Amino acid sequence: MKIAGITAEYNPFHNGHVYHIARTRELTEADCIVVVMSGDFTQRGEPAVCDKWARAKAAVSAFPNGADLVLELPFAFACSRASRYAAGAVDMLVRLGADVISFGCEAEDPEALRKLADVLVSDAAAIGEGRTAYMKQGRSAAKAYELAVAEIAGEEAVKLLLSPNNILAIEYLKRIRYWRGLGYGVEDLMVRRFGSGYDAVAAEDIDFAGAGALRKMLREGSDISRYVPSICSWEQVDRLSEKYLQLLKGTVLRSTPEELARIDGVGEGLENSIIRVIRTAESTEKLIAALTSKRYTGATIRRALTHILTGTDWETADALTGQIPGAGRLLAAGERGRRFMRERDNAAFTIITNMNKQVENLQPEDRQLLILDEKAADIYNLLCGRDLYAASDRVRTPFIK
Helix, strand or coil: CCEEEEEECCCCCCHHHHHHHHHHHHHHCCCEEEEEEECCECCCCCECCCCHHHHHHHHHHCCCCCCCEEEEECHHHHCCCHHHHHHHHHHHHHHCCCCEEEEEECCCCHHHHHHHHHHHHHCHHHHHHHHHHHHHCCCCHHHHHHHHHHHHHCHHHHHHHHCHHHHHHHHHHHHHHHHHHCCCCCEEEEEECCCCCCCCECCCCCCCECHHHHHHHHHCCCCCHHHCCCCCCCCCHHHHHHHHHHHHHHHHHCCCHHHHHCECCCCCCHHHHHHHHHCCCCCHHHHHHHHCCCCCCHHHHHHHHHHHHHCCEHHHHHHHHCCCCCEEEEEEECHHHHHHHHHCCCCCCEEECCHHHHHHHCCHHHHHHHHHHHHHHHHHHHHCCCCCCCCCCCCCCCEEC
16 A cells, blocks of 8 residues: 655645645655644644644545544644644654655755755754854844855755745755665655645636635634535634633733743743733734844744743653654544555554544653643634533544544
């Protein structure tokens, strides 16, 4: 059985994602397409506009071009910097037996991304030294990195780093390169975005819009039904953001600076800034804007704030993301996905279909990953105003098509 893996967030699941799945199946002739997808919080640290179960169901239900199996990327990897996010997703797919890993990109020439990924690995030390030197000159961390890369790879290569999809694509390529170095024959497949960019809406006669554009439309109260399959749903984004801020305020106000400094993404004085501005923050966006600086990007701040809600400390995050996941929760499966689960060798990776029955038999690190996922899901359900028992990971079951 040939397996094609896809890494995704599907926030929200839209027509471009349907195109990507269909194109992946066409180009790889895969018997089964396995998606590793972020849970209820995304790589940028935001609560997803739709919960993980509904997004997974939409992906599998997008007949005839849907996915066959959707597994959750653990929160510790999903709500983290691009390199950690990519490592977790690629590692899971490799351990699941993927022959090829497919992901979107914005580059006209995918080979340019491959070459840049190779340079970023082979010249990592020189780039790191250059980044440090530029930061000492007062440059922001992001700008210092761009300048350091430009010195090694050239200005044209740096332009590839300006797109969110390309940034993740490069990290996927670097991690696939790692596995190839260990003797695994996994291939990469980059599918160029069709119809629109990440933050753009296509021409009026094309029903495509990027995920960033769709989230913006939802915040503005616009109708996005044209750009998503009919099965898709979403939360009231403004209400979600309001509850997020209120819960965050309560968590910060009961915390000491020392407690906040131990949270993943905080420290080095950021904890004092958070305590100082949290009382007067009128919205989540204004809070993030007040905390963003040369050192901390908006996405970095978002992730830190979400880690405050989950209580994820530096030590735990480093320990959990420093190992290769050996288990993952099943969110949805179609007929081909069920066949894959029946026929696969279970030794390398455990697919969790019933957390209550399986979690205690896992390795300690995998058990910790799932317990943290459960906590993140509980917080998301609290933001959505759901019954915390009925909506919990201990009660919800995978969607089976």
